[in-house]
Amino acid sequence: MSETRTLRSLDDLRRLREEAHREIRVREATGTKIIVGMGTCGIAAGAREVMRAVMDELAARNIEAHVTTVGCIGMCAQEPLVDIVQAGASRITYGKVKPEMVPRIIAEHLVQGQPVEEWVVGQTTSF
Amino acid sequence: MTEPMYRAHVAVCAGTWCKALDEADLAEAMLAEISRRGLAEEVRVVRTGCRGFCSVGPVAVIYPEGIFYCRVGMPDIAEIVEETLVKGRIVHRLLYAEPETQRRLPRYEEIPFYSKQVRIALRNCGVINPDLIEEYIARGGYEALGKALTTMTPEQVIDAVKQSGLRGRGGAGFPTGLKWEFTRKAPGDIKYLICNADEGDPGAFMDRSILEGDPHSVLEGMAIAAYAIGAREGYIYCRAEYPLAVQRLKAAIAQAKEYGLLGERILGTDFSFDLRVKEGAGAFVCGEETALIASIEGRRGEPRPRPPFPAVSGLWGKPTNINNVETWANVPPILSQGPEWFASIGTERSKGTKVFALSG
Ligand SMILES: Cc1cc2nc3c(=O)[nH]c(=O)nc-3n(C[C@H](O)[C@H](O)[C@H](O)COP(=O)(O)O)c2cc1C
Numbered sequence: 001m002s003e004t005r006t007l008r009s010l011d012d013l014r015r016l017r018e019e020a021h022r023e024i025r026v027r028e029a030t031g032t033k034i035i036v037g038m039g040t041c042g043i044a045a046g047a048r049e050v051m052r053a054v055m056d057e058l059a060a061r062n063i064e065a066h067v068t069t070v071g072c073i074g075m076c077a078q079e080p081l082v083d084i085v086q087a088g089a090s091r092i093t094y095g096k097v098k099p100e101m102v103p104r105i106i107a108e109h110l111v112q113g114q115p116v117e118e119w120v121v122g123q124t125t126s127f
Numbered sequence: 128m129t130e131p132m133y134r135a136h137v138a139v140c141a142g143t144w145c146k147a148l149d150e151a152d153l154a155e156a157m158l159a160e161i162s163r164r165g166l167a168e169e170v171r172v173v174r175t176g177c178r179g180f181c182s183v184g185p186v187a188v189i190y191p192e193g194i195f196y197c198r199v200g201m202p203d204i205a206e207i208v209e210e211t212l213v214k215g216r217i218v219h220r221l222l223y224a225e226p227e228t229q230r231r232l233p234r235y236e237e238i239p240f241y242s243k244q245v246r247i248a249l250r251n252c253g254v255i256n257p258d259l260i261e262e263y264i265a266r267g268g269y270e271a272l273g274k275a276l277t278t279m280t281p282e283q284v285i286d287a288v289k290q291s292g293l294r295g296r297g298g299a300g301f302p303t304g305l306k307w308e309f310t311r312k313a314p315g316d317i318k319y320l321i322c323n324a325d326e327g328d329p330g331a332f333m334d335r336s337i338l339e340g341d342p343h344s345v346l347e348g349m350a351i352a353a354y355a356i357g358a359r360e361g362y363i364y365c366r367a368e369y370p371l372a373v374q375r376l377k378a379a380i381a382q383a384k385e386y387g388l389l390g391e392r393i394l395g396t397d398f399s400f401d402l403r404v405k406e407g408a409g410a411f412v413c414g415e416e417t418a419l420i421a422s423i424e425g426r427r428g429e430p431r432p433r434p435p436f437p438a439v440s441g442l443w444g445k446p447t448n449i450n451n452v453e454t455w456a457n458v459p460p461i462l463s464q465g466p467e468w469f470a471s472i473g474t475e476r477s478k479g480t481k482v483f484a485l486s487g
Contacts, residue, residue, distance in 0.1 A: 021265040071215060
């Protein structure tokens with residue numbers, strides 16, 4: 001096979017490990033979860049596009065977070081809803097999220113730790 | 128990265144037992160349904176080795192939540208995709224039910240069968256795709272080999288294995304570090320390593336689970352020992368009745384060679400080690416080490432009296448270190464997490480964990 005794949009040092013191995021680890025992160029625990037409302041109401045309001053935007057943004061910034069879906073939670077008028085759950089922090093719900101809003105939510109909430117107050121529609125203490 | 132980032136993984140057991148139950152290939156069907164629903168770029172299907180809970184198989188685990196579905200069949204697939212992967216809801220009827228209370232337990236960590244286990248030799252089984260060396264590396268694989276080659280002398284490696292208290296998992300329970308030392312000290316330039324993967328005891332499938340679910344753990348353990356003992360060549364003697372194990376071992380060896388983790392000048396060092404698989408001839412007695420060696424040499428698999436022990440005169444009369452599959456799989460974590468950690472687990476006289484197979 002190709003010479004190019006050959007690892008020539010422990011550092012080469014560690015670089016490969018880091019890269020390969022991104023691919024299996026979904027199977028390991030992390031402190032951050034982003035939940036996208038994926039009931040019929042959410043999908044109709046554009047939740048799938050929002051979820052794609054979330055995943056692209058996480059991949060681009062190499063952020064460790066799990067993205068999961070949830071059915072209708074009864075706040076259909078505010079869909080698409082996106083919740084961010086972080087260990088030790090309140091669960092923050094954003095409403096009427098559009099794909100264009102995602103980079104700012106991720107930059108301010110996940111990277112800087114500051115929820116984007118003006119888009120927040122709910123907050124619950126997580127357990 | 129150009130690779131799509133997947134938000135969910137569906138781990139489908141592809142061990143011998145679940146595959147035997149699942150005549151139509153669940154993983155394939157799951158993938159087809161996921162594609163049909165337009166989720167192929169978000170959800171990945173991973174074929175893993177055995178998770179050990181075969182009585183409720185075929186099992187599928189949905190990550191990141193860790194939702195554990197039991198006895199999954201073709202008719203369940205569309206519902207799993209629709210409910211769990213699209214809408215984030217649990218399909219309750221597929222969850223594990225606690226036998227006494229019939230309470231449904233959604234996540235595999237909550238199931239007592241798993242929550243009470245400490246997995247060392249089985250650390251990756253059921254979690255990674257055994258056919259992808261990258262997944263083994265992602266979990267820290269080959270790091271212990273790299274550490275040994277670049278920061279430890281062969282004697283230090285042997286000392287670590289001695290200190291760990293690891294004893295052979297093939298039956299006799301001989302201290303592994305001591306055996307390595309005997310072989311290292313035996314006179315001779317050419318030395319061999321053998322992995323005993325004959326597993327002849329009826330109903331036993333401990334070694335098969337490791338070989339099918341995490342073959343690289345055995346390869347790495349052997350490469351570490353080769354460095355410690357001074358061997359350049361090794362054999363994995365695997366019973367022919369384990370075709371999937373043979374296939375996964377061969378694939379694993381080929382991938383390790385491609386990455387330069389086996390073969391010449393491993394990780395850019397002077398150390399070279401090569402491995403090959405030898406299929407057994409189907410005799411229970413060939414699991415005994417001297418009979419096994421005779422079988423590799425092409426002779427009748429008959430035990431001979433010891434001494435001389437294989438450590439002094441083994442394969443083709445050369446000093447040979449033979450260990451069991453599970454013994455080898457324990458070696459990398461001993462080096463990466465330290466012998467003290469390993470010695471802190473287990474009983475007074477036997478350290479670490481032991482894999483058990485219950486059948487019948
Ligand atoms: C009749 C007989 C059958 C054996 N079968 C096996 C076997 O299937 N697998 C195995 O690992 N060891 C088997 N052994 C033990 C091996 O001879 C040897 O002790 C072992 O492979 C050493 O590895 P360990 O030190 O890692 O346990 C058998 C021994 C006897 C006497």
